[in-house]
Amino acid sequence: MANRDLTPAERVALARHPGRPGTADFIAALISDFFEQRGDRFFGDDGSILGGVGLFHGRPVTVIGHRKGKTLEEHMAYNFGMPSPEGYRKAQRLLRQAEKFRRPVITFIDTSGAYPGLEAEARGQGEAIAETLALLSSLTVPVISVVTGEGGSGGALALGVGNRVLMLENAVYSVLSPEGFASILWKDASRSAEACEVMKLTAADLLSMGVIDAVIPEPEGGAHENPHVLYQVLDTTLVRELGALEKQSGAALAAGRYKKFRAMGLNAVRKERT
Amino acid sequence: MSNINILAQRRQKLLALKALRSSPVVPAHKEEACPSCGKLVARRDLSDHHYVCPLCGYHHPVGAYYRLSLVLDKGTFRELEVNLISNDPLQFPDYKDKLDQARRRTGMGEGVVTALGRIGGYLVAVGALDSRFLMGSMSAALGEKVTRLIEYAGKNKLPLILFSASGGARMQEGILSLMQMAKTAAALERFSRKGGFYISVLTHPTTGGVTASFASLGDILLAEPGALIGFAGPRVIEQTIGQKLPEGFQRAEYLLEHGFLDAVVPRDRLRDVLIQLLRLHGKGGDIRG
Ligand SMILES: [Zn+2]
Numbered sequence: 140m141a142n143r144d145l146t147p148a149e150r151v152a153l154a155r156h157p158g159r160p161g162t163a164d165f166i167a168a169l170i171s172d173f174f175e176q177r178g179d180r181f182f183g184d185d186g187s188i189l190g191g192v193g194l195f196h197g198r199p200v201t202v203i204g205h206r207k208g209k210t211l212e213e214h215m216a217y218n219f220g221m222p223s224p225e226g227y228r229k230a231q232r233l234l235r236q237a238e239k240f241r242r243p244v245i246t247f248i249d250t251s252g253a254y255p256g257l258e259a260e261a262r263g264q265g266e267a268i269a270e271t272l273a274l275l276s277s278l279t280v281p282v283i284s285v286v287t288g289e290g291g292s293g294g295a296l297a298l299g300v301g302n303r304v305l306m307l308e309n310a311v312y313s314v315l316s317p318e319g320f321a322s323i324l325w326k327d328a329s330r331s332a333e334a335c336e337v338m339k340l341t342a343a344d345l346l347s348m349g350v351i352d353a354v355i356p357e358p359e360g361g362a363h364e365n366p367h368v369l370y371q372v373l374d375t376t377l378v379r380e381l382g383a384l385e386k387q388s389g390a391a392l393a394a395g396r397y398k399k400f401r402a403m404g405l406n407a408v409r410k411e412r413t
Numbered sequence: 414m415s416n417i418n419i420l421a422q423r424r425q426k427l428l429a430l431k432a433l434r435s436s437p438v439v440p441a442h443k444e445e446a447c448p449s450c451g452k453l454v455a456r457r458d459l460s461d462h463h464y465v466c467p468l469c470g471y472h473h474p475v476g477a478y479y480r481l482s483l484v485l486d487k488g489t490f491r492e493l494e495v496n497l498i499s500n501d502p503l504q505f506p507d508y509k510d511k512l513d514q515a516r517r518r519t520g521m522g523e524g525v526v527t528a529l530g531r532i533g534g535y536l537v538a539v540g541a542l543d544s545r546f547l548m549g550s551m552s553a554a555l556g557e558k559v560t561r562l563i564e565y566a567g568k569n570k571l572p573l574i575l576f577s578a579s580g581g582a583r584m585q586e587g588i589l590s591l592m593q594m595a596k597t598a599a600a601l602e603r604f605s606r607k608g609g610f611y612i613s614v615l616t617h618p619t620t621g622g623v624t625a626s627f628a629s630l631g632d633i634l635l636a637e638p639g640a641l642i643g644f645a646g647p648r649v650i651e652q653t654i655g656q657k658l659p660e661g662f663q664r665a666e667y668l669l670e671h672g673f674l675d676a677v678v679p680r681d682r683l684r685d686v687l688i689q690l691l692r693l694h695g696k697g698g699d700i701r702g
Contacts, residue, residue, distance in 0.1 A: 296592070403556075
């Protein structure tokens with residue numbers, strides 16, 4: 140891999156790079172005939188989650204991902220990629236359709252976290268994330284999740300219960316942003332670089348812990364330096380992974396996903412006589 | 414006396430002892446100021462009222478064993494997975510010491526107690542989180558104990574009751590803490606699809622990853638009066654939006670009004686409400702295999 144010597148803090152910076160390709164770019168590069176589906180049918184449409192149906196190498200797939208946007212107007216419109224409950228409920232709607240129409244699901248994860256706002260709480264941010272986790276865990280179609288940038292907290296995980304969880308080389312995935320982590324644990328957000336070191340949030344760390352299944356290499360200097368190279372690698376990887384999953388029955392896919400997440404943290408517990 | 418009675422008595426004694434240690438800290442003096450109304454309340458009055466202020470109704474947070482002693486039939490408490498504890502997976506600085514302190518202070522191995530017991534004669538799988546154990550934060554061990562309880566309930570076709578109280582993620586376990594949200598939610602979804610009946614009781618405070626996973630996935634959602642319930646904590650929200658939050662925001666009554674709870678139930682009514690719900694549901698739906 141081309142970016143072997145970067146520190147965790149440097150990878151966090153790359154994961155947040157304003158030019159880094161996001162969900163909209165991956166859809167444009169990899170999916171043809173894409174139709175964006177909007178709205179949660181309850182309250183509104185949350186642009187910070189982009190979703191719809193399109194063709195991946197000729198077969199229909201449901202694609203759902205966080206969207207930060209590239210310009211200031213887009214950042215505002217998409218709330219810097221921090222979803223509200225409407226975003227997660229839109230995702231649930233699309234996931235139910237994927238199940239109904241037997242379409243594989245591809246998710247792209249890139250958010251600093253779910254939006255911690257007054258309206259988001261009033262409309263049940265916690266419930267929306269919980270229901271998305273439960274639904275995604277039970278689907279009987281293939282689900283591939285790719286952490287592409289920042290994977291922050293429950294707002295990221297809500298789209299991350301895949302049969303296969305892949306991660307771009309310079310993406311990060313953590314229980315909280317390094318700033319939030321430092322602020323909660325040490326009451327000092329400025330110690331975020333230190334937090335990056337202890338949090339084990341890089342793709343290599345997460346691969347060794349069994350939280351992700353594979354790392355997708357990025358071009359030298361990061362994905363934004365040569366996105367087309369990345370699209371090529373991502374395309375090849377998704378074809379291979381999807382091909383393997385599509386051989387399995389629906390029941391086996393649901394069972395396999397359950398088994399995978401059921402095992403999370405088993406090495407982190409032990410029995411002790413007290 | 415029969416062996417069964419002796420066993421039941423022994424179980425009751427054990428729970429009573431643990432509950433005593435698990436009730437709010439007892440100061441040496443005989444009265445204390447209520448954190449809500451500020452008036453002095455006799456210790457004895459407080460313990461007689463299940464640690465609810467007799468003057469204003471403020472519900473003091475209580476420990477997991479005490480909580481279970483309030484709702485379970487006498488002599489029916491059988492703790493499950495009592496020895497399952499955290500392994501400090503990230504070798505996180507100072508975490509081992511923090512765990513040791515929490516264990517000594519609470520007499521618990523982790524931030525949740527899971528058990529088999531009876532409520533109004535109904536056999537149930539029941540768990541209670543304890544906010545005194547590192548804020549009831551979600552560790553891999555806590556997630557594992559909750560998941561084993563869910564699976565135990567599914568396997569034995571029992572109703573499931575969980576009392577939540579949590580500050581959110583266990584920072585020192587990083588991503589493995591986060592993954593417990595997916596694990597518990599997935600286990601509950603399986604349980605639910607088999608017809609399992611789950612009552613989630615949210616107590617003060619329930620926030621973060623616990624709110625955004627098992628605490629919100631009950632068939633019935635109950636909360637104690639005044640309980641703070643949310644995904645983001647109030648301080649983070651205030652910092653984000655740059656304004657003060659309205660009075661009562663994220664409290665149980667607010668959630669009830671916004672459609673996220675079935676009922677707000679005072680502590681002295683909780684056991685009766687649970688018995689009513691168990692009576693109405695039996696073991697749950699058409700529970701299969
Ligand atoms: Zn009072």
